[in-house]
Amino acid sequence: MADTVIEARGLTKLYGSHRAVDAIDFTIRRGEIFGLLGPNGAGKTTTILMMLGLTDTSGGSVDVLGFDPVRQPLEVKRRVGYLPDAVGFYDHLTARENLRYTSRLLAIPRREAETRIADAMESVKLADVLDKRVSTFSRGMRQRLGIAEIVMKKAEVAILDEPTSGLDPHSTFELLEMIRGLKRAGVAVLLSSHLLDRVQSVCDRVALFNKGRIALMGTVVELANQVLGAGHPILVEASGADIPGILRGIEGVQTVMPEGPAGEKGGAWRVVANRDVRAAVAHRIVTSGGSLTRLADLQPSLEEVYTHYFEEARRAA
Numbered sequence: 003m004a005d006t007v008i009e010a011r012g013l014t015k016l017y018g019s020h021r022a023v024d025a026i027d028f029t030i031r032r033g034e035i036f037g038l039l040g041p042n043g044a045g046k047t048t049t050i051l052m053m054l055g056l057t058d059t060s061g062g063s064v065d066v067l068g069f070d071p072v073r074q075p076l077e078v079k080r081r082v083g084y085l086p087d088a089v090g091f092y093d094h095l096t097a098r099e100n101l102r103y104t105s106r107l108l109a110i111p112r113r114e115a116e117t118r119i120a121d122a123m124e125s126v127k128l129a130d131v132l133d134k135r136v137s138t139f140s141r142g143m144r145q146r147l148g149i150a151e152i153v154m155k156k157a158e159v160a161i162l163d164e165p166t167s168g169l170d171p172h173s174t175f176e177l178l179e180m181i182r183g184l185k186r187a188g189v190a191v192l193l194s195s196h197l198l199d200r201v202q203s204v205c206d207r208v209a210l211f212n213k214g215r216i217a218l219m220g221t222v223v224e225l226a227n228q229v230l231g232a233g234h235p236i237l238v239e240a241s242g243a244d245i246p247g248i249l250r251g252i253e254g255v256q257t258v259m260p261e262g263p264a265g266e267k268g269g270a271w272r273v274v275a276n277r278d279v280r281a282a283v284a285h286r287i288v289t290s291g292g293s294l295t296r297l298a299d300l301q302p303s304l305e306e307v308y309t310h311y312f313e314e315a316r317r318a319a
């Protein structure tokens with residue numbers, strides 16, 4: 003597919019006889035944010051290192067923008083931005099000098115590099131500290147400088163390892179906005195994280211790693227359906243009409259269960275459907291003369307899916 007930027011087939015990494023990554027398959031598309039999740043030691047970092055050509059593969063293949071990272075690591079490094087857990091800038095140099103250094107490695111002509119550096123630093127809101135030494139930067143600023151480097155490179159793929167770890171809520175919010183900015187610019191973003199609510203807020207799809215394998219892959223809704231059973235739950239609070247009758251008549255609705263006793267003024271119902279039926283529910287209740295006081299999405303969070311999956315996996319072991 004023309005949109006594919008990374009394709010792994012049967013990708014495997016052995017350390018001795020230990021299968022750190024065990025025959026995994028995945029495809030990443032241009033402009034998507036893809037999350038790598040899983041407990042410590044599940045194989046996420048090893049997978050990232052293989053995509054970057056920083057460690058050999060033991061089997062299978064991985065294609066990054068049409069290149070083999072093992073045989074063509076420089077082609078891959080030129081086009082892929084990498085933000086490791088500990089960002090490796092030279093502390094005694096300024097932000098500008100650090101980015102100039104990268105631009106020289108990439109053989110970007112000097113004048114163009116200067117423009118790209120200024121634009122990239124502007125895009126991550128660090129323009130005012132361009133000539134400050136990196137030793138004075140907070141962790142949040144270093145992470146943003148890492149994003150600036152990716153922007154300056156015009157990378158087509160960005161690989162971010164735990165990008166928001168150690169950041170306060172405001173810095174996290176800002177960094178996630180910058181990651182969304184990369185997506186808007188058409189960059190495919192892979193990010194590994196343990197912080198599930200943040201992953202959920204930014205990722206289009208996630209892969210759940212367990213013992214070197216991808217146990218589950220898809221959107222959060224798809225994963226919730228696989229792990230917790232089919233159906234999209236919502237909560238409806240309404241009155242002034244035959245609310246349960248209306249709810250049962252909506253296409254796709256599977257179950258309607260009262261949440262507590264229904265009174266004269268109406269009540270609350272938990273509705274499970276084969277998709278998100280909130281728009282249809284609002285429309286039908288209002289056009290039937292009913293009054294809608296609450297309509298809440300009860301779709302399970304990634305955290306609930308994750309916890310449930312690993313509890314089941316532990317029980318089955």
Ligand SMILES: Nc1ncnc2c1ncn2[C@@H]1O[C@H](COP(=O)(O)OP(=O)(O)OP(=O)(O)O)[C@@H](O)[C@H]1O
Pocket residue numbers: 017022040041042043044045046047048049211
């Ligand atoms: N250089 C190495 N030599 C031997 N074993 C290794 C090496 N690097 C990783 N491993 C092992 O490979 C497995 C996968 O490790 P990896 O670092 O990829 O996991 P991870 O999912 O990234 O974990 P974390 O969330 O802690 O970063 C683990 O069992 C780890 O001990």
